[in-house]
Amino acid sequence: MHTIEYVSVPFTTPFHEQLIEGSRINIHGKVHTHHHKDFAVELLSGPNIVLHVNFRFHHHEHTLVLNASSYGTWGPEIRVHNPLHDGDHFHLHIHVHHSHYNIEVNGTRVAEFPHRYPFFTVQALGIRGGVEVQKIHFEGFPFRNNWNSGSYDYGHGGYIGYGTESYVQPNWSESHEYNQHFGHHHHHH
Secondary structure, three states: OEEEEEEOOOEEEEOOOOOOOOOEEEEEEEEOOOOOOEEEEEEEEOOEEEEEEEEEEEOOEEEEEEEEEEOOEEOOOEEEEOOOOOOOEEEEEEEEOOOEEEEEEOOEEEEEEEOOOOHHHOOEEEEEEOEEEEEEEEEOOOOOOOOOOOOOOOOOOOOOOOOOOOOOOOOOOOOOOOHHHOOOOOOOO
16 A cells, blocks of 8 residues: 655656456545635546546536546536535545546545556556645555556656646557557657
8 A cells, every 4th residue: 555645736646557356445534625626536647537536516517527537528417416615625536447447535436437548558647736635555566566656657757836827738659558448649740
C-alpha cells in the first residue's frame, strides 16, 4: 500500500505502475465548496482524462457527473445522485474492474463507469475544486517500484499547474505507445 497524507488541493500525484484489475484508490476528505461549487477527482493520461468524477453543489444542480475526455473532447455524461453536502466528511473509493470503475462513497456504490479508454493508460490522479483531502491510499498495485522515488518517465512534462488557471495539459510525442488508445490528435498549423 502507498499512502499520501496532508494533501493540498489542487493536487496531482503520478502512478508509478499501471492500474490493474483490483487496483483501488481511496480518498479521505471533507467537502469544502467555498467559492468553487464543485470538486473533481480525475484519472489522467497525458492530455486525456480517463475518468472524471465531478461532485456538483450548485443550488440548481446537486449531482454527481462522470465522464472522460480525449484531447479535450468530452463524451456523454453519466449523471447520478450526489450523496454529499458541504461540510461532509467522506471516503471516496475508486475500484478498477475488468469492464468498469466502481465508484463508492462512504461504503455505498453510487456509480459504475464503463471503461472508455484502457485503465492501464492512467498515469496520475488529480483532485481539484472545493474539497479538503486528509489522506489518499493506493491498494492492489504490484508495488514493485518505489512510489516515493519520483523518477518515473511519462513521456510528457507532467501536470504542473493542474487545477489552476495557468494549467496547460501535457502532451505526448506522436510515437507515444498510448496515443493509439485515444482519439486522433489533429495538429493545427
